[in-house]
Amino acid sequence: MSRYTEKRYRTHVLVAMAVYMLLMFLAWPYVRHVSSLPWKIALTLVVVLPVVIVIWLMAKRVMHSDELEQRLHLTALSVATGVVCAASLIGGFLCAAGVLALDGDVLIWVAPVLSLLYGATHLWLGRRYGGTGCL
Amino acid sequence: MKNRVRELREGPGWSQGDLAEKLDVSRQTVNAIETGKYDPSLPLAFRIAKLFRQSIESIFAPGKE
Numbered sequence: 001m002s003r004y005t006e007k008r009y010r011t012h013v014l015v016a017m018a019v020y021m022l023l024m025f026l027a028w029p030y031v032r033h034v035s036s037l038p039w040k041i042a043l044t045l046v047v048v049l050p051v052v053i054v055i056w057l058m059a060k061r062v063m064h065s066d067e068l069e070q071r072l073h074l075t076a077l078s079v080a081t082g083v084v085c086a087a088s089l090i091g092g093f094l095c096a097a098g099v100l101a102l103d104g105d106v107l108i109w110v111a112p113v114l115s116l117l118y119g120a121t122h123l124w125l126g127r128r129y130g131g132t133g134c135l
Numbered sequence: 136m137k138n139r140v141r142e143l144r145e146g147p148g149w150s151q152g153d154l155a156e157k158l159d160v161s162r163q164t165v166n167a168i169e170t171g172k173y174d175p176s177l178p179l180a181f182r183i184a185k186l187f188r189q190s191i192e193s194i195f196a197p198g199k200e
Contacts, residue, residue, distance in 0.1 A: 066160035067176050068167055129167045 004064035012057050020050035051111065072125045080117035084110060137198045141169040143187045158182055171198070 023046060031043045062073045088110070094100040144154045144165075151169070155162040158179065167173035168183075174195075175183065184191045 066164050067179060068164040068173050069161055126163070129163060129172050130170055 004061055009057060009061045013054055016050045016053045016057065020047070020054075023047045023050065068129065072122055072129065075125055076118045076122035079121040080114050083117050084114050087113075136174045136195055137171065138168065138195045140165070140183060140194065143189070143194065144169070154186075157186055 027043050028047050031040055031047075034040050034043065062070060065073060091100060091102060091106070095102045140154075144151070149157075151162045151165045155165045158165070160179065164173065164175075168175055180191050180195060184194055187194065
């Protein structure tokens with residue numbers, strides 16, 4: 001299997017995130033003003049599409065990684081997923097118990113928090129294995 | 136596990152990057168193997184042995200448990 005190089009991965013992610021930023025500025029502001037439900041859904045899905053592409057790129061990166069890199073990616077993902085799952089369970093139960101007042105908007109933070117935790121864990125693991133710690 | 140990968144790599148004057156390219160792995164993986172921070176899988180150990188035309192046992196030896 002040919003390796004999906006770091007440079008190509010970064011370029012693709014950068015392009016996808018630039019499109020995401022552009023859509024956040026151009027399309028997202030209209031979502032609350034559009035009255036038609038299909039348009040609301042379409043605009044929301046368009047904004048999320050670049051992020052879905054980034055997730056697919058990450059999966060491609062992991063699949064094309066060598067065995068040590070895969071171990072680092074999967075360990076980092078496991079830590080990030082575990083922490084986010086625990087936090088959402090705690091938040092969910094506290095909300096159900098009436099201790100916290102959370103609305104649906106909080107779900108927007110799941111992906112960024114997961115990515116941050118994944119990045120930090122991957123950095124730490126990379127340094128532990130003698131790498132530069134790059135993602 | 137102890138190994139002679141660094142010694143074998145330095146024989147023909149290869150850099151870690153050169154060896155990584157020949158084995159189709161990252162430079163970080165070569166470095167981690169050489170420093171004993173990571174033990175390669177059996178398929179990768181076989182690729183290393185084949186590249187240096189040696190047996191696996193002559194390259195890798197069990198370390199302290």
